[in-house]
Amino acid sequence: MSQNSVDTDLLIVGAGxxxxxxxxEAGLLKMRCHLxxxxxxxxxxxxxxxPKKPIYDIPGYPxxxxxxxxxxxxxxxxxxxxxxxxxxxxxxxxxxxDGSFMVTSSRGTIIKAKAIAIAAGxxxxxxxxxxxxxxxxxxDKGVDYIIRDPEVYRNKKVVIAGGGDSALxxxxxxxxxxxxxxxxxxxxxxxxxxxxxxxxxVLAGQGRVNLLTDTEAKELNGNGVLKEVILNHKTEGQxxxxxxxxxPLFGLSPKLGPIADxxxxxxxxxxxxDTTDYSxxxxxxxxxxDINTYPGKLKLILCGFHExxxxxxxxxxxxYPDKKLSFKYTTVQGVNAF
Amino acid sequence: xxxxxxxxEITIHLTDxxxxxxxxxxxxxxxxxxxxxxxxxxxxxxxxxxxxxxCASCHMYVESDHELPEPSEDEEIxxxxxxxxxxxSRLGCQIKVTEDIHGLKVRLAHLGSE
Numbered sequence: 001m002s003q004n005s006v007d008t009d010l011l012i013v014g015a016g017x018x019x020x021x022x023x024x025e026a027g028l029l030k031m032r033c034h035l036x037x038x039x040x041x042x043x044x045x046x047x048x049x050x051p052k053k054p055i056y057d058i059p060g061y062p063x064x065x066x067x068x069x070x071x072x073x074x075x076x077x078x079x080x081x082x083x084x085x086x087x088x089x090x091x092x093x094x095x096x097x098d099g100s101f102m103v104t105s106s107r108g109t110i111i112k113a114k115a116i117a118i119a120a121g122x123x124x125x126x127x128x129x130x131x132x133x134x135x136x137x138x139x140d141k142g143v144d145y146i147i148r149d150p151e152v153y154r155n156k157k158v159v160i161a162g163g164g165d166s167a168l169x170x171x172x173x174x175x176x177x178x179x180x181x182x183x184x185x186x187x188x189x190x191x192x193x194x195x196x197x198x199x200x201x202v203l204a205g206q207g208r209v210n211l212l213t214d215t216e217a218k219e220l221n222g223n224g225v226l227k228e229v230i231l232n233h234k235t236e237g238q239x240x241x242x243x244x245x246x247x248p249l250f251g252l253s254p255k256l257g258p259i260a261d262x263x264x265x266x267x268x269x270x271x272x273x274d275t276t277d278y279s280x281x282x283x284x285x286x287x288x289x290d291i292n293t294y295p296g297k298l299k300l301i302l303c304g305f306h307e308x309x310x311x312x313x314x315x316x317x318x319x320y321p322d323k324k325l326s327f328k329y330t331t332v333q334g335v336n337a338f
Numbered sequence: 339x340x341x342x343x344x345x346x347e348i349t350i351h352l353t354d355x356x357x358x359x360x361x362x363x364x365x366x367x368x369x370x371x372x373x374x375x376x377x378x379x380x381x382x383x384x385x386x387x388x389x390x391x392x393c394a395s396c397h398m399y400v401e402s403d404h405e406l407p408e409p410s411e412d413e414e415i416x417x418x419x420x421x422x423x424x425x426x427s428r429l430g431c432q433i434k435v436t437e438d439i440h441g442l443k444v445r446l447a448h449l450g451s452e
């Protein structure tokens with residue numbers, strides 16, 4: 001889905017519910033939108049953290065699952081044909097002489113936009129890294145936090161750490177791919193998906209995976225590339241395991257990330273905005289949803305919808321200072337697709 | 339602290355990630371949990387998921403022998419995915435502030451290598 005270069009009216013940083021709905025409001029004003037998100041799917045926290053949890057305070061829905069809300073929003077913005085750069089972080093920002101912006105992604109995609117709405121929630125979701133000495137030294141040299149291509153591990157000795165669904169699922173999957181798979185878990189049992197935990201236990205019984213519970217990774221050793229993981233078992237002490245790969249899967253945690261260096265006014269990991277139009281200290285850049293802060297701020301999806309709606313009105317005036325903007329109800333005007 | 343024989347405020351003792359001890363007085367009449375208490379006390383707790391036991395940014399250790407309600411399935415699943423879990427690990431957002439936790443001692447867990 002990634003393109004090397006994109007030209008759009010409004011770049012929305014973050015494809016969570018607020019970013020998605022903003023496409024709709026911008027579309028009514030005939031502004032085209034491009035969204036960039038570090039996650040590989042649209043939906044932000046709703047899709048990544050709690051797709052199956054009900055939300056009770058979306059107006060008009062007594063209860064809606066977060067995942068369904070995202071599906072509905074995707075449908076609602078379809079007429080305005082938004083484009084997406086997914087699985088890439090918005091990295092560097094450059095303001096151009098004509099008042100427009102150029103954003104470069106973590107993978108080199110260049111996005112030119114007349115204005116920017118930052119709807120980045122709590123920031124980019126990045127893998128939690130265990131506190132191991134030498135961990136960063138072996139990143140991409142045996143240590144991976146995300147499995148992009150399982151074939152990389154074919155005929156390799158792999159040590160997976162973690163107790164959640166992804167650790168269990170990848171252990172099962174890689175049992176057929178890798179030469180040797182060891183799953184290391186800090187606790188004695190897995191309380192995640194019972195099916196997956198049972199499958200891992202069966203594979204362990206068959207000798208197809210090594211299952212080490214009550215065990216933690218302590219140290220990594222190697223010689224330019226990873227060679228060995230040193231583990232500690234609660235009662236039996238140190239275990240040395242030869243390893244080509246160490247894959248800690250401890251879930252994701254949000255980080256403000258590169259936006260912190262965009263010279264925006266930031267207070268406690270949130271971007272300060274003017275509530276007239278949710279503009280930031282940089283003209284042409286708006287911040288909406290959980291990422292912004294102002295007196296009385298509430299981190300609610302419904303508040304983000306309002307913020308995005310006002311922000312695009314102002315963004316229109318920023319983009320087209322000479323054009324008149326007349327506000328129309330969708331009931332009267334309908335939704336005129338692109 | 340006592341009003342008509344009932345408590346209207348309790349105190350907990352929290353050690354932050356730098357090792358500093360905070361004695362925090364918490365009113366009982368506003369239905370808080372320990373994640374919210376940390377945020378209200380300007381401690382370094384994000385409460386990312388808003389108290390749904392889904393992010394573990396309020397991971398803490400219970401260091402006194404108070405008897406707390408058992409963790410829910412959701413909390414257990416989350417604790418299985420985070421770093422530095424110990425037997426006394428809990429998510430602050432799942433610990434409700436009640437009279438029963440007066441004098442509770444907790445310590446904030448480290449979140450990762452960063």
